[in-house]
Amino acid sequence: MGVFGIYLDGKVKSRFEGQKWALPALVYSRPLELFPGQKLSYQQMLRELQMLNYRKVGDPTRPGEYSAANNRIEVHRRPFNFADGPEEARPIALTFEGQRLKKMQNAENGRELGYARMDPVLLDRLNVEKREDRLLVRLEQVPPLLITALLTVEDKDFYQHDGVSPLAILRALVVNIKAGRTVQGGSTLTQQLAKNFFLTQDRSIWRKIQEAYMAVIIDFRYSKDEILEAYLNEVYLGQNGSQGVYGFGLASYFYFGLPLGELTADQVALMVALVKGPSFYDPWRNPERAKERRDLVLRLLANEGHIDRDTYEQASDAALQPIERGRMGYGRTPAFMGLLREELRERFGAEFLSQSGIKIFSSLDPIAQHAAEQAVQEEVKRLKANTRRDDLEAAMVVSNWRKGEVSALVGGADPSFAGFNRALAARRQIGSLIKPAVYAAALANGYTLASPIKDEPITLRSNGGQVWKPNNYDRKFRGQVMLIDALAKSLNVPTVNLGMSIGLDKVVDNLKRLGVQQPIQAYPSLMLGTLELTPYEVNQMYLTLANQGLYQPLTSIRAIQDEQGELIYQHAPTATQVMEPEAGYLALYGMTKVVANGTAAHLAARFPNRVMAGKTGTTNDLxxxxxxxxxxxxxVTSWIGRDNNGVTGLTGSSGALRVYSRYLDERGVDSLELTVPPGIDQVNFAVQDGVPADPRCEQTRLLPAEAARLSGVRDCYQQSPIQQGTFEQPVSDWLRDIFNFAR
Structure with missing residues (x-):
């Protein structure tokens, strides 16, 4: 027995003094930042609180509680160890007006606040090994009532015995005989821990001997608090699919969606009740049995004087009310989690997630994600009914273009489906989405927004003798159009003429500068979008345009902490100017006209007095x-198509644009404020030939331009009467102009 004891002692030391558990990586959303004037509605804030499982009460006095009425929310924010440091609990009062957060105050003293942030949403746990899942809690994080209840029911003499308690066995026997059923067990918590850590579940005498022997060794070597903390994290408390739920930390989220420290007396009692048999007392499948066991725990606490009569009666009357099974986070955002895993693998290698207990702070915005999912689901449903095509699919990518962060990702018409992720993996021809890149290249090579572009029939012949005759969508030719109008109206023939005039090599080079990494074939049809990209790759390309030629790679990761809470990675944005900012600005300005009076004018009508930029895209045969x-x-990049590449019957305006419009219904619009680079001036260009001209002499359009590149303004003496348009003017205006010229 002495030799066997030495063997068991070695096993105990190896487990207790090494890494006890392989903890999963925790993935959090972005913390919601709060400041006056922020684009955040009353309903969106309520949804955020619901995702965080804050409890609605009349008067929030504890962390995790809130009240709401009349566009005002008082919330007692939980303490949290953010990536840049811990913050204590904080009472905040928020007042909303329309789609905006109007005012923030300290809820206790009324002092106005300029900034605060909510704790992030726990999205998922990655790399769950050995069919076990847990959230590690320290003893000081556990509510005293839970410890008291656990010891009262499972091991009353825990702090007195030496690992095994003969007295507890006798007492349990008496209690069970009086109750007529098994109410208490005779095994100590230390014995249960030894069994869970080292032994099987068989009921042999030999297993019980080993269990008792190891319990004595554990009790001799380690403090009671160390043993209790290990038990609290090791005990089996339920089953979530193929993974077991271990420890009270995870069980609290599994059953109630709450941190352990926020459980009420009735919830604490249910947690302790489940120790006896998580399957037998499953509150979803066996609610009556679970409530009976919970009430027994409450009665024992009351009889021992650990809770008062009012608390006992209130807790006993409370319904079980577990959250929806599995709603802890698994499968909530499968498309985004796919992106996150891919980025982790690319940045840190395939073995990175094998580390225990890391915390990953992502860029996912739950409000944006919810709006994106709702937009895709609702609009695809409508489009399926209209087109009678039940196999329509969709994808959406939302990024914060100033930070280069992915805010939301939807991989299919069913956002909860964890299969094929179209946002990342479906490469399709992008159609007219390529045009801003073509026009930006032209603007960087001597063209202006007013440059006249031919809109006449054109025939191109390849080296192999193939003939290509591009056409406009409406089958009409206008003879000549301004560059800005060709972009706004998404005209094909002027785009081809423009691209051929600057050279295909410059178009290809600009696409690569914007962030397209795959090989690009330099065919004339490239100008009309034969290039195949995923929605994510399109978002990366447009991110550079949005930043006026400043390239920064998209990311889904903000920061990572190790198991001890130390920061091991912090995203540091890196940006490279890949295009002249003047050309980037002018291209972006042209895209605002796509929305104002071009192919995306639906948005201007739906959201009046708002400035937005965008581009529709449609490929051959719709x-x-x-x-x-x-x-x-x-x-936002949105796509609608069919997995078999079949016809949808939809254009960019009637399909993907409507998904974006539905997204904005929920999300709201922040009017675009363009930053004008130095050297850009407002210039009057002649409508006839796009040359800078005097507006008093001829019809002009006022457009931004890089003034240093212009050769000068054509004055009235350089024009013929017909060029001046005098025969189209009233005689009085003509005489007045002559008088002005003479002066």
Whole structure:
């Protein structure tokens, strides 16, 4: 027995003094930042609180509680260890007006606040090994009532015995005989821990001997608090699919969606009740049995004087009310989690997630994600009914274009489906989405927004003798159009003429500068979008346009902490100017006209007095429908098509644009404020030939331009009467102009 004891002692030391558990990586959303004037509605804030499982009460006095009425929310924010440091609990009062957070105050003293942030949403746990899942809690994080209840029911003499308690066995026997059923067990918590850590579940005498022997060794070597903390994290408390739920930390989220420290007396009692048999007392499948066991725990606490009569009666009357099974976070955002895993693998290698207990702070915005999912589901449903095509699919990518962060990702018409992720993996022809890149290249090579572009029939012949005759969508030719109008109206023939005039090599080079990494074939049809990209790759390309030629790679990760809470990674944005900011600005300005009076004018009508930029895209035979749009903060790429590449019957305007419009219904619009680079001036250009001209002499359009590149303004003496348009003017205006010229 002495030799066997040495063997068991070695096993105990190896487990207790090494890494006890392989803890999963925790993935959090972005923390919601709060400041007066923020684009955040009353309903959106309520949804955030619901995702965080804050409890609605009349008067929030504890962390995790809130009250709401008449566009005002008082919330007692939980303490949290953010990536940049811990913050204590904080009472905040929020007042909303329309789509905006109007005012913030300290809820206790009424002092106005300029900034605060909510704790992030726990999205998921990655790399769950050995069919076990847990959230590690320290003893000081556990509510005293839970410890008291656990010891009262499971091991009353825990702090007195030496690992095994003969007295507890006798007492349990008496209690069970009086009750007529098994109410208490005779095994100590230390014995249960030894069994869970080292032994099987068989009921042999030999297993019980080993269990008792190891319990004595554990009790001799380690403090009671160390043993209790290990038990609290090791005990089996339920089953979530194929993974077991271990420890009270995770069980609290599994059953109630709450941190352990926020459980009420009735919830604490249910947690302790489940120790006896999580399956037998499952509150979803066996609610009556679970409530009976919970009430027994409450009665024992009351009889021992650990809770008063009022608390006992209130807790006994409370319904069980567990959250929806599995709603802890698994499967909530499968498309985004796919992106996160891919980025972790690319940045840190395939073995990174094998580390225990890391915390990943992502860029996912739950409000944006909810709006994106709702937009895709609702609009695809409507489009399926209209087109009678039940196999329509969709994808959406939302990014914060100023930070280069992915805010939301939807991989299919069913956002909860964890299969094929179209946002990342479906490469399709992008159609007219390529045009801003073509026009930006031209603007960087001597063209202006007013440059006249030919809109006449054109025939191109390849080296192999193939003939290509591009046409406009409406089958009409206008002879000549201004560059800005060709972009706004998404005219094909002027775009081809423009691209051929600057050279295909410059178009290809500009696409690569914007962030397209795959090989690009330099065919004339490239100008009309034969290039195949995923919605994510399109978002990356447009991110550079949104930043006026400043390239920064998209990311889904903000920061990572190790198991001890130390920061091991912090995203540091890196940006490279890949295009002249003047050309980037002018291209972006042209995209605002797409929304104002071009192919995306639906948005201007739906959201009047708002400035947005965007571009529609449609591929041959109406197979793919695209839209890329941005306001002052977010860049959204939406796609609708069919997995078999079949015809949708939709254009960019009638398909993907409507998904974006539905997104904005929920999310709201921040009017785009363009930053004008130095050297850009407002210039009057002649409508006839796009040359800077005097507006008193001829019809002109006022457009931004890089003034240093212009050769000068054509004055009235350089024009013929017909060029001046005098025969189209009233005689009085003509005489007045002559008088002005003479002066």
């Amino acid at each position: 197979r793919d429908t695209w839209y890329a749009g941005l306001d002052n903060e977010e860049l």
